[in-house]
Amino acid sequence: MRIESITLKNFKSFRDVCMQDIPGFCVVIGANGTGKTTLFDVYGFLQKCITHNVKHALQRRGKFREVISRGCSEQDNIEIRLQFRMALSGVDRLVTYLVQIWPETGCASSQA
Numbered sequence: 001m002r003i004e005s006i007t008l009k010n011f012k013s014f015r016d017v018c019m020q021d022i023p024g025f026c027v028v029i030g031a032n033g034t035g036k037t038t039l040f041d042v043y044g045f046l047q048k049c050i051t052h053n054v055k056h057a058l059q060r061r062g063k064f065r066e067v068i069s070r071g072c073s074e075q076d077n078i079e080i081r082l083q084f085r086m087a088l089s090g091v092d093r094l095v096t097y098l099v100q101i102w103p104e105t106g107c108a109s110s111q112a
Contacts, residue, residue, distance in 0.1 A: 001086040004094065009079040010069045011045075012038045042080060049099060064103055077102045 003022050008014035013035045028036050045067075048057035061067050068078055078101040085094055 001084050003082065003084045005081075005083045006042065007079070007081040008042065010072050010076050011042065011078050011080060012067060012069060014038065015069050015072075046080065046082065046097070046099065054099065054101060058101070064101065067101075068103065074103055 002024060005018065005020040005022065007018040009016050013033075028039060030036050041061075045057050045061065048060055058064055058067060064078075068076065078099075080099045082097045083094060084097075085092055087093070088095070
């Protein structure tokens, strides 16, 4: 599996970020407080969503209000889109995994 792109909307310090053409070996550097740890927490969050459910993943991080970016309105949602290549039925395919989470209702949608 090779991650090709990741899009984050309103996830912690990332308001609207899309990283594309991610190389097989990638080093993430930056000053303190720029989102390096948050970037890697996205993968932990997704793992909890898949292994348990979205509610569990949110509760592990202090619920919706602690995960959504500061300054977002009550109508904003969290969106994580991950695109990766993997062999399916012997063919190299691009897979998109999308998680959307809305405030208050705790409703979540995911697609693969």
